[in-house]
Amino acid sequence: MDGAIGREHRAQSxxxxxxxxxxxxxxxxxGLALLFxxxxxxxxxxxxxxxxxxxxxxxxxxxxxxIAREIRLPRAALxxxxxxxxxASGAALQGLFRNPLAEPGVTGVTSSAGLGxxxxxxxxxxxxxxxxxxxxxIVGALVAxxxxxxxxxxxxxxxxxxxxxxxxxxxxxxxxxxxLSFAANPYAMSEMVMWMIGSLKDRTLNDLYFAAPLSAAGIxxxxxxxxxxxxxxxxxxxxxxxxxxxxxxRRRVVVGVALATGAAxxxxxxxxxxxxxxxxxxxxxxxxxxxxxxxxSALGGAALVAAADVAVRxxxxxxxxxxxxxxxxxxxxxxxxxxxxxxxxx
Numbered sequence: 646m647d648g649a650i651g652r653e654h655r656a657q658s659x660x661x662x663x664x665x666x667x668x669x670x671x672x673x674x675x676g677l678a679l680l681f682x683x684x685x686x687x688x689x690x691x692x693x694x695x696x697x698x699x700x701x702x703x704x705x706x707x708x709x710x711x712i713a714r715e716i717r718l719p720r721a722a723l724x725x726x727x728x729x730x731x732x733a734s735g736a737a738l739q740g741l742f743r744n745p746l747a748e749p750g751v752t753g754v755t756s757s758a759g760l761g762x763x764x765x766x767x768x769x770x771x772x773x774x775x776x777x778x779x780x781x782x783i784v785g786a787l788v789a790x791x792x793x794x795x796x797x798x799x800x801x802x803x804x805x806x807x808x809x810x811x812x813x814x815x816x817x818x819x820x821x822x823x824x825l826s827f828a829a830n831p832y833a834m835s836e837m838v839m840w841m842i843g844s845l846k847d848r849t850l851n852d853l854y855f856a857a858p859l860s861a862a863g864i865x866x867x868x869x870x871x872x873x874x875x876x877x878x879x880x881x882x883x884x885x886x887x888x889x890x891x892x893x894x895r896r897r898v899v900v901g902v903a904l905a906t907g908a909a910x911x912x913x914x915x916x917x918x919x920x921x922x923x924x925x926x927x928x929x930x931x932x933x934x935x936x937x938x939x940x941x942s943a944l945g946g947a948a949l950v951a952a953a954d955v956a957v958r959x960x961x962x963x964x965x966x967x968x969x970x971x972x973x974x975x976x977x978x979x980x981x982x983x984x985x986x987x988x989x990x991x
Contacts, residue, residue, distance in 0.1 A: 667937070670930045674944035678725055681951035685721040686713075688958050719853045720845050724951040726853070727845070727913045730860040730905035731755075732946020733939050735920020737867045738790075740874035740935025741898045742797050745925070746807050746983065749906040750917030750976075753813030754789045758903075758910035759840045760817040761785025766836055767824045779855045783907030789813050790899045790906075798895075843914035843969025845954050856912035863905025864943055870897040871936035878935070916969050918976020919946050925983065 687695055691712055700706060701713035735748035749755045761781035765771040771778040789810075796809050821841055828834040839846075873894030876884035884891050909916070923945040924938055931937045950968070953975075957966050 667931050667941075670927070671941050671944065674927075674941060674948055678728070678944055678948040678951055681948055681955055682721045682725050684955050685724055685951055685958070686717045688955065689717060690962065715850060719848045719850050720954070721951070722853050723845055723848050723856060723912055724954045725947040726857050726860050727909040727916060728919060728946035728948065728950030729943040730856075730863060730909035730946070731916060731919040731950070732923040733864045733867050733943035734902045734906050735946070736924040736935060736938045736942035737870070737874065737898050737902060738920065739924055740878070740938070741895065742793070742806055743878060744806055745987065746921070746980070747793075747810070748918065748920035748924075749786075749902065750814070750915070750919075751807065751921060751980065752789065752793050752810035753815075753817060754786045754793075754902060754906050755910055755915045755917060756814040756817035756821070757789035758782040758786035758907045759915040760821050761907070762840050762911050762914075763821050763824050763837050766840075767828070775851060776855065779859060779908050779911035782911035783859070783903050785817070786907035786910065787900070787903035789817070790902050794895055794899050839967070840910070840914040842967045843916035843972070844967040845913050846964055846967070848912065852912045856908045859908035860905045863901045863903070863908065864939075866897050866901030866904065867939055870894045870901065871939050874898070874935035878933070914969060916950065917973050918980065919949055919972060921983075922976050922979050923949055925979075 687698060689712070693709060693712065697706065697709050698713045698717065701710040702718065704710070731749055734754070738747040738749065738752060738754075739745055741747075749758075759782070761784050762771075762778055764785075765778045765781035770781070792813060793806060793810060796806060818841070821837065825834060825837045825841070828837060870893075873884070873889050873891070876887050876889040877891065877894065879887075881891055884894075920942075924942045927938060927941050927945050931941055950972075953971050954968055957968055957971055958964075960966055960971075
């Protein structure tokens with residue numbers, strides 16, 4: 646009896662230590678995200694002093710204020726918004742499908758969101774009403790997430806879901822390329838290419854105004870489903886026995902991912918692999934419960950995208966290297982390594 650009590654006390658101590666360690670990691674991620682956002686704000690072709698830039702945010706200083714408010718701030722802030730949306734979406738999708746390979750890019754959600762944005766541009770709808778661009782991106786993301794959701798309900802396995810995601814992504818990319826082939830002018834073509842690759846270059850405050858609230862709403866919806874995702878890791882029957890409304894949890898995840906990923910893609914294009922890499926890097930610190938991983942993944946995604954955007958601008962100050970290229974160069978080898986490791990563990 647005393648031994649059992651002692652083991653229980655030791656287990657509680659371990660949980661407290663791990664919880665405290667995870668809290669420290671969370672604060673570190675928030676600090677890194679803020680640090681890289683500040684560095685991004687200070688970088689640019691115009692070599693302006695940091696003091697002038699920060700004062701230009703709150704007071705009128707002519708051209709400096711325009712650069713600070715209209716150019717530097719939207720790009721730095723959108724890096725955080727886009728990264729948080731993709732990181733949280735990846736953690737939620739991995740929890741929903743119980744699939745470590747799930748993330749918005751791999752499952753075709755990002756490509757479908759990009760296709761929705763391209764359709765809005767191709768038919769001139771975005772020029773008529775700017776709100777239609779993120780709306781079409783969200784609809785595209787919702788369609789892709791719903792397809793995978795229906796397949797998961799039908800009992801599709803891990804590899805079947807990955808292959809289905811690849812098929813959805815390939816179809817969305819092909820349709821986007823078709824629109825690109827029939828683009829009316831070179832400007833429209835360059836805009837569509839940006840949505841296929843992903844970039845934060847030349848983003849404006851309007852992009853931030855649309856993306857930030859929609860992404861925040863999507864992440865908030867994912868957080869409300871976090872405990873339900875924990876129960877789903879035990880299986881649907883066990884979740885039902887615990888009083889969890891499984892269908893409600895799935896709907897919230899699908900809609901939350903569509904809102905967050907659609908808004909992020911409408912602002913920055915198809916930035917891939919963030920939602921795959923970040924949850925896996927953080928899982929050793931937070932464990933395998935989706936409820937504990939969604940918010941840290943949002944912070945980690947924000948830090949990763951902000952850091953990647955800083956790296957892009959340092960490597961190629963002329964703007965020729967795009968954000969989506971760098972994240973793909975980092976994420977694709979990680980994805981292949983993860984598949985190999987999963988096959989060895991099987």
